[in-house]
């Protein structure tokens with residue numbers, strides 16, 4: 378596996394960096410650097426700039442407006458975007474339902490949805506989990522019965538991130554109650570404005586509205602909104618992530634956070650402290666994680682088979698974010714958090730207020746990484762059984 382950059386890699390980095398310098402608003406960069414949220418209008422504006430350059434969907438085939446890049450090139454692009462504190466594009470559209478529509482959609486579905494996603498004119502949420510179905514997703518009970526040309530949908534989805542902002546939900550529903558549980562599921566694309574949908578907020582322990590519960594009460598959905606064949610929704614859901622399951626390492630995000638750790642250590646004059654040695658240990662773990670990720674990506678790009686190994690990336694990447702949050706919290710705790718907001722505004726304050734304000738919130742928010750996208754215990758089971766053969 379190649380570790381050093383090629384001439385093409387260096388040129389690519391220069392091109393991307395120049396683009397960011399020209400088009401990305403420094404105020405947005407500052408917010409992203411400090412882990413502050415950016416509003417949807419800012420995110421959509423950035424997505425459209427990327428779309429105009431042909432870079433909004435690095436993972437889509439060229440014929441649908443993607444780049445056709447190799448996985449390694451995508452990894453490099455992602456690292457550069459996070460290094461320069463560019464906002465992320467909407468993952469549910471670009472990384473989940475978009476690739477599923479490309480693979481399973483009818484010509485009409487592709488022509489309708491893909492340009493809307495590409496130009497940030499439609500936003501999605503993911504309706505998989507239910508109160509009784511999480512890790513064991515195939516137990517889902519939200520029911521869709523055929524009524525003429527429609528499905529009538531009843532049930533509820535839970536932990537639905539961003540449902541309050543989304544125009545559409547892609548949902549797994551049960552269309553056959555008699556079949557083996559994986560075989561009776563279909564995949565529907567449902568407008569959130571449909572009559573009978575109700576969205577109730579769920580709050581995380583940092584006080585933010587992170588999720589929702591979405592209730593379906595006799596919601597009529599045209600059968601033409603089904604993606605893939607009836608009762609084949611499990612197959613769509615399994616392949617939904619497609620190559621995306623290789624991009625779960627959070628290496629780019631970890632690098633961005635590590636840069637923040639280093640900046641804070643510098644600002645507080647702690648570069649020779651025990652906290653700095655913790656940062657060095659994190660960097661070693663991160664280098665090992667990136668090496669493993671690049672090994673798998675290179676294997677994939679070379680036509681090799683990648684099995685369950687990405688579970689290792691998911692587990693390590695999510696843990697590392699949390700270790701970094703803890704370190705940020707320790708640094709800020711010593712030098713920033715004891716000060717009130719006004720004191721932190723003064724030029725002599727060891728840490729400026731905008732550099733510490735989001736640290737506690739991120740520490741809480743990132744706890745969810747242990748569960749989202751497949752809980753750590755489940756990842757460990759997969760690694761034990763399918764990677765180590767235990």
Ligand SMILES: Cc1cc2nc3c(=O)[nH]c(=O)nc-3n(C[C@H](O)[C@H](O)[C@H](O)COP(=O)(O)OP(=O)(O)OC[C@H]3O[C@@H](n4cnc5c(N)ncnc54)[C@H](O)[C@@H]3O)c2cc1C
Nearest residue numbers: 503504505506510511512536537538745748749752754755
């Ligand atoms: C930040 C965040 C965002 C999310 N966003 C969405 C979203 O947008 N859409 C959506 O559909 N869902 C979303 N989810 C839900 C997520 O997919 C589920 O929480 C996850 O699948 C786990 O399901 P559960 O909560 O029902 O827990 P359970 O599956 O009930 O698990 C409970 C505990 O038991 C453990 N466990 C379960 N099975 C096993 C096993 N076989 N062996 C050992 N231990 C086991 C788990 O690791 C966990 O610790 C989100 C979750 C989080 C945290």
